Amino acid sequence: MSIVKNIAGIATGMSITMKEMFQPTEVENYPDGKGPMRGAQFQERFRGKHQLQRDENGLEKCVACFLCAAACPSNCIYIEAAENTTEVRISSSERFAKVYNIDYNRCIFCGYCVEACPTDAITHGHGFELASLNATNLVMRKEDLLVEIEPALPLEPKSNKDLADVLA
Numbered sequence: 001m002s003i004v005k006n007i008a009g010i011a012t013g014m015s016i017t018m019k020e021m022f023q024p025t026e027v028e029n030y031p032d033g034k035g036p037m038r039g040a041q042f043q044e045r046f047r048g049k050h051q052l053q054r055d056e057n058g059l060e061k062c063v064a065c066f067l068c069a070a071a072c073p074s075n076c077i078y079i080e081a082a083e084n085t086t087e088v089r090i091s092s093s094e095r096f097a098k099v100y101n102i103d104y105n106r107c108i109f110c111g112y113c114v115e116a117c118p119t120d121a122i123t124h125g126h127g128f129e130l131a132s133l134n135a136t137n138l139v140m141r142k143e144d145l146l147v148e149i150e151p152a153l154p155l156e157p158k159s160n161k162d163l164a165d166v167l168a
């Protein structure tokens, strides 16, 4: 009796499989699609790789307050603060983040850092291709996270590379 029951169960499962085989596919065309996302599509709320934002003057929004690092349950944000000077102004406040690292070996994309930030400096982007065979590649530095300055803005530094040169 149990053999008949098992065969009936398999037949039921196979009938569902056969029926689904002829339904239209729901799979995205990633990675062979067009555009920068290569066919991937996201809901607006998707939490991908973080972005460090700039204000309307091109200055960094991060003021090195450490609230994001304090809120992070995975302890994966590392920040070193530095003071702005009259010669080099990086953020609009007294301090800026000279070093801002996120260790994606540990990040669980909970969004607590984004919620904690008082200046909206850190947000989630839609970057998702983070897989690597080398764990050290998953420690993203400020230069990897910072959005580029709009080309029309006249302020210095003009790019993330210039920023790295200034901080070197």
Ligand code: SF4
Pocket (backbone or CB within 6 Å): 071, 072, 073, 074, 075, 076, 077, 102, 106, 107, 108, 109, 110, 111, 112, 113, 114
């Ligand atoms: S998303 Fe969560 S785990 Fe990742 S850095 Fe932010 S607070 Fe930490």
Ligand code: SF4
Pocket (backbone or CB within 6 Å): 061, 062, 063, 064, 065, 066, 067, 068, 069, 079, 097, 116, 117, 118, 119, 120, 121, 122
């Ligand atoms: S990202 Fe926001 S919360 Fe984190 S140190 Fe910068 S200003 Fe503070």
